[in-house]
Amino acid sequence: MKIIIVGAGIGGLAAALSLHEAGLRDITVYERSAAIRGLGVGINLLPHALRELTELGVAETIAALGVEPRTLAYFNRFGQEVWSEPRGIAAGYRWPQLSVHRGRLQLALRDLADARLAEPIRLGHRLTDVVANEDGSETARFATDAGPVDDTADVIIGADGIHSALRALRYPAEGAPPWSGLTLWRGVTRIPAFLDGRTMIMAGDAEQKFVAYPLSSSADDGRMLVNFIAERRVGGSGDADWNRAVDPAPIADLFRDWRFDWLDVPGAIAAAEEILEYPMVDRDALPRWTFGRTTLLGDAAHAMYPNGSNGGSQAILDARTLAFHLSTADTIDEGLASYEDARRPAMTSLLAGTRATGPERVMQLAYERAPQGFSDIDQVIPEVERAKIAADYKAAAGFLPSILNERPSLTPSR
Template sequence: MDIVIAGAGIGGLTAALTLHARGMGVTVVESARELAPLGVGINLLPHAVRELHELGLGEALQNAAATPAVIDFYTSEGALLFREPRGIEGGYGYPQCSVHRGRLQILLLDAVTDRLGPDAVRTGAGVVDFAESSTGVRVQTRAGEFGADVFVGADGVQSMVRRTLHPGPDPLMWSGVRMFRGASHMPAFLDGRTMAIVKGPDGVELVTYPIGGGLVNWVLQVGESEPGPLPGDANWNAPTDPAAVAAHMSGWQLDWLDPADLVARSDAVFEYPMVDREPLSHWGTRRVTLLGDAAHPMYPVGANGGSQAILDARALADELAAGHGVAGYEARRVPETAAVVRANREMHAGSPDELARVTAEYRRNTFADRSSE
């Protein structure tokens, strides 16, 4: 069986490795002319780390990543509300890995090149069109035509393959939150194996964690509007003013971190809308399907985006190798990922949200006596 995958991101490259391991021929077509280690941090949950271990990449991943043992929840006044164990310390068989997205992508790319050959990933080959027949799929790209038994769209949240398969209304749905992101050159805070979420006033929230290589990743979430379809003029991966971002954390009192210094130590600060899409009832056809963000973009709540793409890759390889085809893959993954999309929405909305309750109770008890000042 020959597979063509659109997109050389984490999901597409992992799929190439898993399909190759089952004896299938794989070509990855990528629109970018050069793959460089861009981006910021990503968390991989233990079930996704397990899959990379089974591909023989576990040691390389852990050498490139931090492996958090706990996640601490703070108020912006510095009070530790509670902590949760992660990875091995949380009782899982594999660690959680926090890593620079670009570093992980290059690790996967090197493995694909080593195992599948130097021509397995074709850059400058953005998909223009595709046509399915009873015998296969012809994929037209800017670098020529490719034939396949199965075509997989792993081409991200703005997927061309998804738009072609589902031409009706399919808007990005905005949570109303603007995310500011960076990776800072600095020593890891606390014991070096701690993630932290800091709840500030007015719903402002900082998520930060070390990602190895002398970097600390951070995401600042700032509410701007009610949820709804993403406006057409929304900034996406746009550079923004670090000083303006740091101002959202003015007055925070954390004895283990200076938020303004955290922002200032980033090479660049980017903004993104926090978005997902309504889950689809199916992803593709008999020979064409979707994977990762192309299939199920989700809020970055619970560190599930990249992890779910890796699980997609494993399920696709399992079902194709078993002879169940695209239908078997979608029967397995469509309901599972739709449940994660909806669960992430609920966690973001705070129902139930034990952290929000504890934070509110802390502030109510701490500042009650100051109301008459």
């Protein structure tokens, strides 16, 4: 079986490694960019993703790049705790959670793919069309600086992100990703360790929010590298350039009153060497991912808001699920259908959940019920209600400890 993967991001590279591990070795990865530069800031890999990386035999390599958060805590915009829960091994999982720089993760996956795949990643190839052939195969057509390139395969996987060319070919009237009305500013900063030095925090509500988590342990001076996302609802159309570098000072000023006993939010923003601006967008759920012998994966299939820190993890789950079904089904078509049946309904539900703010709903409820703060959170949101919000999201995202720990492996039997 010959397989083409369009896109060398987290999902595409994870797919290549998963297919190879499943015994499907005729794989070619095409990437639009002329070089894989490892762009981005922080990303969280949740325990269900770490399970898959462990079973792929790459978790040790990836774990060396980041840190394991012990706790996830939600606060209001006054720094008062709304909800806190253990994460990773401390929460009863057999696998940890990992916070890592997205660029370092992508480069590590690239290096692993380069070492394992027979074909090198083909850079500078922009997908322009896919044509179905009479024998069931598909021909991908690419534009390159040297001219057009065609390649024919039994399966073509679109793992080319939120602006997927393959998705656009299948849904030409869809248009640009819909904007939420929120703008995100992402950056990495070096600041004094906060709380226990291993806590991921989210503070605020649906109008304004700040997220931060360590990307390194504390150094001798007590400071650590921290990824942050500052978010605020703003006017405009959401047509801002992606990855546009902006001056930290005006963003810090938006959070000027957010100085908590345990974290100086404007100070953390102001200390960033660079801040990149993004519109907060996602994609509507699709009625179908697979057309003939082509299918979608990761953000190309189900780009979602970052509520829940789950996008990269779900792309890895897509990759492993697709590889499992393609390698175990009696036919290619059955394998593609089983993959879509396993993943698309779950992602449709998860997309709806992230649009409803996912597990961060506890912060919004605190804002709605106690906009000026509170003296006792249990009087605002009872503990049983907060716990249910957290558990419901884990169930929707597929990482309740009791389910994940006992779920059958996605490693095909040899």
